[in-house]
Amino acid sequence: xxxxxxxxxFAFLTIAMFFIVVTTSQALFALSALAAGMIFISAxxxxxxxxxxxxxxxxxxxxxxMALYAFGMMFFDTTRDVKEKQGNKYIIVGLSTLAAVxxxxxxxxxxxxxxxxxxxxxxDGVGNTQEIGLxxxxxxxxxxxLAAIMLLVAMxxxxxxxxxxxxxxxxxxxxxxxxxxxxxxxxx
Amino acid sequence: xxxxGLNHYLVLSTILFAIGLVGVMxxxxxxxxxxxxxxxxxxxxxxxxxxxxxxxxxxxQMFAFFVIAIAAxxxxxxxxxxxxxxxxxGSIDLDALTTMxx
Numbered sequence: 001x002x003x004x005x006x007x008x009x010f011a012f013l014t015i016a017m018f019f020i021v022v023t024t025s026q027a028l029f030a031l032s033a034l035a036a037g038m039i040f041i042s043a044x045x046x047x048x049x050x051x052x053x054x055x056x057x058x059x060x061x062x063x064x065x066m067a068l069y070a071f072g073m074m075f076f077d078t079t080r081d082v083k084e085k086q087g088n089k090y091i092i093v094g095l096s097t098l099a100a101v102x103x104x105x106x107x108x109x110x111x112x113x114x115x116x117x118x119x120x121x122x123x124d125g126v127g128n129t130q131e132i133g134l135x136x137x138x139x140x141x142x143x144x145x146l147a148a149i150m151l152l153v154a155m156x157x158x159x160x161x162x163x164x165x166x167x168x169x170x171x172x173x174x175x176x177x178x179x180x181x182x183x184x185x186x187x188x
Numbered sequence: 189x190x191x192x193g194l195n196h197y198l199v200l201s202t203i204l205f206a207i208g209l210v211g212v213m214x215x216x217x218x219x220x221x222x223x224x225x226x227x228x229x230x231x232x233x234x235x236x237x238x239x240x241x242x243x244x245x246x247x248x249q250m251f252a253f254f255v256i257a258i259a260a261x262x263x264x265x266x267x268x269x270x271x272x273x274x275x276x277x278g279s280i281d282l283d284a285l286t287t288m289x290x
Contacts (some may be wrong), residue, residue: 007192011200018204022211024268027219034223041230044197048241050249059257059265065226065263069219072267074218077272087214096209098233100202107235115277118244135246136253148255153262154261161268164275 006047014040027073035066052129197238204231218270218280222263228261 035104038061045054054090120135136144168181195273208231211224233252268282277284 003190004190007196009230011196014200015207016230018207019219021227022207022214027217028201030220030223034226038230039225039269040235043199044234045237048197048237050240050252051239053233053237053252056253056256061226061230065260068267069222072271073219073236075271076280092210092213093206099209100206101273103199104202104235105286107201107239110264111194120250121244126241131246132253133250135250136223139241140250143254151261152256158264161265161270164272173191 003047006043010043011036012045027076031066031069034069035062038062038066050081050128052132097122153182194238194242198235201231201235201238207231216284217221218273218281220271221282222266225262226259229255 014037017033017040020033021037024030024033039058041061042054042057045057046053120139123131123134126134172179205228208224208227212221215221215224233255234246236252236255238248240246240252242270273285274280
């Protein structure tokens with residue numbers, strides 16, 4: 001009973017938030033709605049008993065990814081309205097629904113055929129976080145290390161791409177120097 | 189009230205995925221396209237966690253973790269590229285990217 005109420009409440013809230021994200025014409029509204037939707041998604045993880053995943057969802061998505069987007073948006077002109085693609089609405093909605101149903105069918109195929117076997121069943125007597133640690137550092141150790149390397153590469157790429165000319169300060173330069181900088185290409 | 193089963197979560201995941209796909213198809217601003225891809229990744233994460241719970245298998249949660257890691261690195265690189273593009277062209281609309289038109 002309690003679970004059902006929580007599920008329907010958070011399902012409604014999540015769908016409403018993500019609907020705002022794809023329909024609003026203000027980039028800031030989209031950002032706030034997306035952050036709220038991420039938090040509501042973590043509620044599903046807590047309902048499903050995946051406590052660690054829920055905490056990671058809040059920390060990584062709402063704490064890191066949305067903060068990164070918020071900082072990134074300071075570089076862009078987000079005050080004007082967003083232009084939309086003018087297309088056939090029915091085709092867009094139809095194609096989206098078709099593709100989404102296809103994804104669920106792909107997920108459901110092993111269950112329909114009935115040959116699903118729990119490879120790493122939960123261990124009795126330990127919490128979710130401990131189970132995650134046991135599986136992650138035994139069976140999934142190599143993917144875990146590869147993910148670490150990938151995050152390092154992404155960090156270096158982000159610094160290299162976004163950090164160009166960050167050492168220059170327009171307030172400390174005189175007019176001639178600013179003009180000179182403007183004439184140079186941004187990517188050299 | 190009936191019991192919440194795996195099907196409920198899969199239907200929710202479908203709805204969220206459809207919303208994300210609508211966003212991908214109708215948005216022109218690259219930043220909002222990124223938001224739509226985040227919705228897609230989250231929809232799949234819900235499905236992974238639900239299947240992991242109802243089959244008593246931790247593999248689903250593991251894959252959800254790797255999806256989150258990939259999303260984080262995608263944002264870092266993608267935003268860096270967007271900033272460089274914005275500095276050069278002053279706009280992050282998809283129209284500005286059609287430079288190879290014949």
